[in-house]
Amino acid sequence: MVIPLESFSSHDRSPIMSSREIARLTGIAHKEVKRMVKSLETAQRLSQSVTTSQYEQEGEVRQEFLLNKRDSLLTVASVSPGFTVEVLDRWQEREKSVSLPDFTNPAVAAHAWAEQYEKRQRAEEQLALIAPKAEFFDWYVKVNDSLGFRQLCKMLKVKEPEFRQFLLERNIMTRANGILMPSQTYIQAGYFTVHSGTGENKHTWAQARFTARGVKWIAGLWVTHLSTRPVEVRPPERAENSAAGRSWF
Structure with a gap:
């Protein structure tokens, strides 16, 4: 190549x-x-x-x-x-200190080509991982309804603990009395709505929901997050291992 x-x-x-x-x-x-x-x-x-x-x-x-x-x-x-x-x-x-590799040196040139080839392989693998997620995002931005946290996790096909950590690390949401609540900045931006009330025994409750605008916004951030994850490149199997596992009968 x-x-x-x-x-x-x-x-x-x-x-x-x-x-x-x-x-x-x-x-x-x-x-x-x-x-x-x-x-x-x-x-x-x-x-x-x-x-x-x-x-x-x-x-x-x-x-x-x-x-x-x-x-x-x-x-x-x-x-x-x-x-x-x-x-x-x-x-x-x-x-x-930044400079091009010395291509007149065979050893340096070979290393540079190998390094660039590996980068291209990693990029291709990353694109393969992102493609279905990007296709999903293109479909998902058409949503016009507000969604709760669990509904959004289900639609994004992500585990709740992982998505919760994603939101907390970025200060998009914080914990208030054990409940996930959006930061005021993002409420004012129109990404969330918060509903509250009083139930039986005068127990107060509150629930945050992603608005349709918030769904599109957070889906974009999530896809970007997935695209920047490091790709684990597994080393190829040794030839002798492949031969040993092959059945000839």
Whole structure:
């Protein structure tokens, strides 16, 4: 498979900064940096979808976010404005070191081609995963009714705990007396309605529902979230294992 030189564009080579690095530079807890990134993403203030990456720490696989220059500086300005200059200096150092691979060196060239081929494979696998979800989203945005949390989970075909965590991490909803309630910002934006009343024994109740506009909005965020998940690439089976499992009778 021939990969054109154009594949090594400035976009592919653009330097990035991880949420872990931002945490180290600012002294802010990594989970707080990630929370801010998710909040900025939810508010649609980031220039592009957040890319995730996995790393191992203390025997556990954890997740970090990878940001471009603009989005990383916006994140730093939001969590700890006093460190903006330090992060900007780090970016200037990083941008100076970016260069094309030395294709005159056979070893470097071979590594570059292999790396780009792997990127393309990952992209194709990611598209294969996203395609049915995108098709579902195109259908789902036609919904004109409001939906409750469980109804939405059923329609999105997502487990309730996973979707609940998605909403809580982005401060879209919070817990109030054990009940999921939307943040006032999103109520005012027209994404939710809240109904309340008094039942038997003067017991008060409240229920939040996604409006038709809210359904379309949150479905878009969910599809974007799914598209940025890291794709697990399984190594190919060894030839001898495949032969051993083959029956000749």
